[in-house]
Amino acid sequence: MKRLVLLFGIGLLLVALVKEGLRKRASQVPVTTSGQVEMCLSCHQERPEKVHSREVIGCSPCHGGDPLRIDKHLAHRGLIKNPADLRVVDYTCGAPSCHPEMPERVKKSLMATNRGIINTLRRYWGEIPENPRFREEDDVAVLLNEKSVSSLALDYFRKLCGSCHLWFEKGKFPDFLGEKGGGCVACHLVPGPKEAKHPRLTRKIPIQNCVRCHNRSGRIGLTYQGLYEDEGYGTPYIEGDFGEPFLVDGRFVREIPADVHFKAGLVCIDCHLAEETMGDGKAYTHFEESVEIECVTCHGGDGTTRKGRKVSGVKKQGNQLVFITKIDAKVLPLKAPDALKCRHKVHRRLSCQACHASRVPQCFGCHVRRDPRQTQLDKISGQETPGAWEEFRSYQRLEEPTLGLKGDKIVILVPG
Amino acid sequence: MPLLSTVGIEGVIPFGALFRYLHYYAAQFTFLFLFWHTTEALWARSYQRRHFFHWFLLTSTYPLTILALFTGYIVRGDETGLSAGRIAENLILTLPFFGKILNRLFFAVSEEGIHRAYITHIFLSFVLFFLLGIWHFRLRKIKLEDLSLWATGALALSLLWPPPLEAPHFQTSLKGPWFFLGIQELLRYLPPFGAGIIFPLIPIILLVFFPRAPKRAGWGLLLWHLFYFALLGRGLLR
Numbered sequence: 001m002k003r004l005v006l007l008f009g010i011g012l013l014l015v016a017l018v019k020e021g022l023r024k025r026a027s028q029v030p031v032t033t034s035g036q037v038e039m040c041l042s043c044h045q046e047r048p049e050k051v052h053s054r055e056v057i058g059c060s061p062c063h064g065g066d067p068l069r070i071d072k073h074l075a076h077r078g079l080i081k082n083p084a085d086l087r088v089v090d091y092t093c094g095a096p097s098c099h100p101e102m103p104e105r106v107k108k109s110l111m112a113t114n115r116g117i118i119n120t121l122r123r124y125w126g127e128i129p130e131n132p133r134f135r136e137e138d139d140v141a142v143l144l145n146e147k148s149v150s151s152l153a154l155d156y157f158r159k160l161c162g163s164c165h166l167w168f169e170k171g172k173f174p175d176f177l178g179e180k181g182g183g184c185v186a187c188h189l190v191p192g193p194k195e196a197k198h199p200r201l202t203r204k205i206p207i208q209n210c211v212r213c214h215n216r217s218g219r220i221g222l223t224y225q226g227l228y229e230d231e232g233y234g235t236p237y238i239e240g241d242f243g244e245p246f247l248v249d250g251r252f253v254r255e256i257p258a259d260v261h262f263k264a265g266l267v268c269i270d271c272h273l274a275e276e277t278m279g280d281g282k283a284y285t286h287f288e289e290s291v292e293i294e295c296v297t298c299h300g301g302d303g304t305t306r307k308g309r310k311v312s313g314v315k316k317q318g319n320q321l322v323f324i325t326k327i328d329a330k331v332l333p334l335k336a337p338d339a340l341k342c343r344h345k346v347h348r349r350l351s352c353q354a355c356h357a358s359r360v361p362q363c364f365g366c367h368v369r370r371d372p373r374q375t376q377l378d379k380i381s382g383q384e385t386p387g388a389w390e391e392f393r394s395y396q397r398l399e400e401p402t403l404g405l406k407g408d409k410i411v412i413l414v415p416g
Numbered sequence: 417m418p419l420l421s422t423v424g425i426e427g428v429i430p431f432g433a434l435f436r437y438l439h440y441y442a443a444q445f446t447f448l449f450l451f452w453h454t455t456e457a458l459w460a461r462s463y464q465r466r467h468f469f470h471w472f473l474l475t476s477t478y479p480l481t482i483l484a485l486f487t488g489y490i491v492r493g494d495e496t497g498l499s500a501g502r503i504a505e506n507l508i509l510t511l512p513f514f515g516k517i518l519n520r521l522f523f524a525v526s527e528e529g530i531h532r533a534y535i536t537h538i539f540l541s542f543v544l545f546f547l548l549g550i551w552h553f554r555l556r557k558i559k560l561e562d563l564s565l566w567a568t569g570a571l572a573l574s575l576l577w578p579p580p581l582e583a584p585h586f587q588t589s590l591k592g593p594w595f596f597l598g599i600q601e602l603l604r605y606l607p608p609f610g611a612g613i614i615f616p617l618i619p620i621i622l623l624v625f626f627p628r629a630p631k632r633a634g635w636g637l638l639l640w641h642l643f644y645f646a647l648l649g650r651g652l653l654r
């Protein structure tokens with residue numbers, strides 16, 4: 001018996017020798033400027049942007065794994081493909097030495113909770129009382145842990161709305177859905193140069209990142225850029241191809257005059273503050289509670305929002321207030337509202353949009369159908385579950401909006 | 417930077433990883449066999465054939481071996497090692513009068529990093545190896561075949577389960593060396609002096625004075641170890 005074990009030992013020794021011969025070894029131990037050992041750098045050549053540069057941060061503070069090992073199977077244990085995913089963000093982007101205050105704020109924000117959509121949907125469908133009070137359970141994070149679907153409205157939300165929130169796993173679903181979500185990177189990620197082999201993180205969020213989600217309902221992301229979701233079929237066909245541009249999900253769009261701010265070079269983040277987009281630490285039900293920028297913040301105001309925060313783009317140059325854009329630092333003059341037209345007492349109840357929104361896309365006759373015989377992908381759980389929803393509309397128009405009353409204010413009313 | 421050396425040994429130097437892994441498992445075997453040997457010696461009442469002074473010297477090698485093993489964890493300089501060093505230092509400093517002296521002798525991690533622990537590790541390991549070697553080889557010659565058997569065991573473990581090396585990231589809780597987890601667990605319930613000094617001192621005193629009151633000391637050791645293994649299990653499951 002002992003001899004057998006000894007023979008086994010000799011065999012193991014041979015295995016160890018072969019393994020050592022085949023083993024990849026580093027030429028030296030790479031250390032980041034912060035003093036952390038990062039063996040990952042001896043194999044990986046990826047180069048993120050300067051602020052998260054490999055020489056300063058390395059790989060493991062974001063992507064996990066074991067930075068002390070050179071063997072691939074050991075080094076890649078616990079690897080995180082997307083460190084910005086809200087499921088892991090407390091340990092990655094939100095680590096104490098990085099952005100510790102952000103995960104909690106973002107998880108409370110409406111883009112993570114979708115509380116407004118869930119609450120309104122359930123209220124309209126008569127599943128919860130008409131009183132639109134704050135409900136903690138109206139939250140994607142709660143739905144993620146729900147074992148079974150408890151209502152029709154939630155089933156609808158899971159299947160048709162469930163891809164536009166920050167908990168959505170980037171790259172998990174096929175086609176254009178694969179580009180959506182991903183926590184922080186849903187907004188902050190842009191493609192990097194090919195030779196960098198790593199995408200870039202940016203604070204200069206391009207409009208495309210916002211419009212990846214903000215292109216339905218009010219269709220603000222499209223209208224702002226001068227695109228109108230057309231009812232057509234891509235006709236007239238030109239040289240055997242569609243005569244109209246189309247979105248990644250196949251909807252045809254037609255070019256219309258873009259918003260004046262878009263023409264001036266402003267993108268979404270020029271107006272919308274970090275506290276609106278990433279949350280201000282409070283949990284809201286509806287976006288009206290969260291959004292604090294108003295037209296008068298810049299036009300006639302000094303850049304202070306209704307919640308008392310400053311819009312960073314509004315600066316004083318000499319005696320004049322100007323707006324400096326975030327993407328390309330363009331300096332733009334800020335015009336105050338017309339003293340006669342806008343301040344006149346007969347117009348005092350008019351919202352700015354009542355006059356300035358000359359055309360608004362309007363979707364009439366919206367209705368949905370659920371076929372219980374078919375299955376459909378639940379975007380929250382990632383499972384195909386019984387019941388397939390389909391949306392229909394009677395017609396879509398680009399028209400002057402109807403005016404109506406909201407409280408004391410005359411606002412535009414848009415069927416979405 | 418000690419961690420740089422540890423990672424360098426494992427990731428840069430040829431056969432470095434293999435020798436580090438063998439070293440790790442050989443050390444674990446040393447501790448486990450010493451535990452077994454002590455139990456066996458008590459069971460066989462070998463203390464009856466020893467002078468009390470010799471018995472005292474032999475039993476004192478037990479905590480010294482644990483100290484050598486423990487300092488081995490400190491010197492690798494990873495997250496577990498550094499934290500274990502700091503904890504050990506703070507525990508020993510709770511000892512009145514001798515605390516500072518013993519800390520300067522064995523750890524002094526906050527002042528010298530792992531330097532003192534490294535010297536302790538090397539010095540103790542060699543002293544124990546030679547002294548115990550001389551003592552035991554006089555009594556019994558260990559066959560090369562038996563040693564090769566355990567070397568095979570260490571080699572198999574090295575190839576299958578590379579020993580831990582804890583990176584500093586993503587740690588929300590940190591576990592010390594496995595044999596220390598019972599004390600780590602007890603530190604949740606008792607003050608450092610009680611959990612880190614008095615409690616581990618109990619089995620050493622019982623072992624030293626075992627020949628004077630074998631039955632009571634035997635029960636004491638048994639109960640202490642049962643309690644310790646329960647704490648260890650709780651610590652491992654956390």
